[in-house]
Amino acid sequence: MVRSETHKKLFIPGPTEVREEILDAQAQWMIGHRGKEFSDLYGGIIEKLKKYLNTDMHACVYTSSGTGLMEAAIRNGVDRKVLCCVNGAFSERWAKIAESCGKEVDKLEIEWGKAVKPEALEEKLEKGNYEAVTVVQNETSTGVRARLEELAPVVKKHGALLLVDTVSSLGGDKIDVGLADMVLASSQKCFALPPGLAICTLSDAMLEKSKRAKGKGSYFDLANMIEYTEGKRQTPETPAISLMFAMSAELDYMLKEGAEGRYRRHVEMAEHVRSWAKKNFALFAEPGYESVTVTCVKNTKNINVSDLNKKLKEMSISDGYGKIKDSTFRIAHMGDLTLKDVREVTAKIDGVLQ
Ligand SMILES: Cc1ncc(COP(=O)(O)O)c(C=O)c1O
Structure with missing residues (x-):
């Protein structure tokens, strides 16, 4: 296998580092x-996925x-109306997608950096x-983690389907997929694979809704x-x-x-x-709701991330995303990276910033 000699270890929130064994596979x-x-x-993939996620829900790739x-x-x-919880760039993207599909979209807007809370959700769902x-x-834009176990009962109480994006957490964070009607993720984040595959689990209720859905398209x-x-253990296309x-x-x-080992x-x-971030900068995420897969750091020293990345040479971190692109930067710690890897990257940054 001939690979280029330039290898930058990725501490960006996707694509993440892919091990050589997997590149070869x-x-x-x-x-x-x-x-x-x-x-x-x-x-086999579906069986292993369900085993890893500890679920017997429907799953596909x-x-x-x-x-x-x-x-x-x-x-x-x-069919008609959806509530989108928006507290960052990717949740905003989901609301825009729903609008572009011609749905009636209401937003529960929360300040970036803060988490969606059950009380706010309850208030919105009541109306x-x-x-x-x-x-x-x-x-991924703010490094904020939602507590699904607190949100799911509220959604259930109101008889709505809960659709959850775990694009940058499934396979790293501990996720009980049974709490949601659909959980979706991408291959290039915590699964430490190249981009190109998307994974989801579905409840019976979601499957029934899909069977009846009009205008769902074909693919x-x-x-x-x-x-x-x-049935066939194949994909339609x-x-x-x-x-x-x-x-x-x-x-x-x-x-x-194991899921527990990966989470730990x-x-x-x-x-x-x-x-490290608290000692040198400050965290963007609300305390108690910090992501376990990506840390969004307030750029209190106004460092230039692209200059920093040039100096880091064989490693790369990420600038901010969306409207906080310049005021934050992000270090991802997801996939198959280890504590040794993240210690190396923070030490290297310290060396450059001195
Ligand atoms: C939380 C979140 N949702 C959705 C996406 C979009 O995923 P993809 O780039 O695989 O389409 C991303 C990508 O970074 C993400 O972080």
């Missing part, structure tokens, strides 16, 4: 997607980025008649996808087979570490980066 001979070999590959499934959630889960609620569990018809996945080879190998690795490793990395 993609380079298998091609197989047809209507044969037993593929059914075994894809069926799309050849798409996460945004595709954000749109799928709306097209399959909402409107919503079919679904969208929540970004890990707002993101979730009911059809689940029928193929659970030609999938990114090379990426699936990689996903199958990575899921074996994830199962060995992410917490350790997060604690290190947070304490």
Whole structure:
């Protein structure tokens, strides 16, 4: 395998670092997607995914980025009216997607850096008649983590579907997918895979809604996808087979570490980066709601992130996102990175900033 010699270790919130073994796993001979070999590959992926997530809900893997499934959630889960909780760039994106799909969208707007709280959600749900609620569990733009266990009962009480974006947390943070009707994620974050695959779990209620949904289109018809996945153990269209080879190998690795082990490793990395950030800068996220996969740091010293990245040479961190692009920067600690890796990056930054 010939790879370029320039390798920057990525501490950006996706794509994340992909281990060499996984890069190699993609380079298998091609197989047809209507044969037993593929059914075994894809069926195996779904089994391993469910095992890792400790669920018997419906699950599937799309050849798409996460945004595709954000749109799928709306097209399959909402006929008319949705409540979008907005507290950052990606939750705002979901509201815009819903509007662009022609849905009636109400927003529960929360200051960036703060979390969605059950009281505010309850107040909003009491007034409107919503079919679904969208929540970004890990707002990658602000480093804020939602407490799903507090939000889910409120949504359930009002009979709405709970649609949850865990794009930058599933596979790292501890997520009880059973709390939501749809949980979606991308391959290039905590799954430590290249971009190109999107993962989701669905409840029976979401599947029923999808079966009846009008105007859901064809590629993101979730009911059809689940029928193929659970029946033939195939996907309706030609999938990114090379990426699936990689996903199958990575899921074996994830199962060995276990969900609890991965979560603990992410917490350790997060604690290190947070304490470094507090000592040198300040945290953007509301205390108690900090993400375990990405830390958003207030750029109190006005450092130039692109200059810093040039000096970091073989490592790279991320600038801010959206309207806080210049006033914050982000260090991701997700995927297969270790405490040693994040210690190295903060030490290197210290060296450059001295
Ligand atoms: C929270 C969140 N949601 C959605 C997305 C979009 O995912 P994708 O780039 O896979 O479409 C991102 C990407 O960074 C994200 O962080």
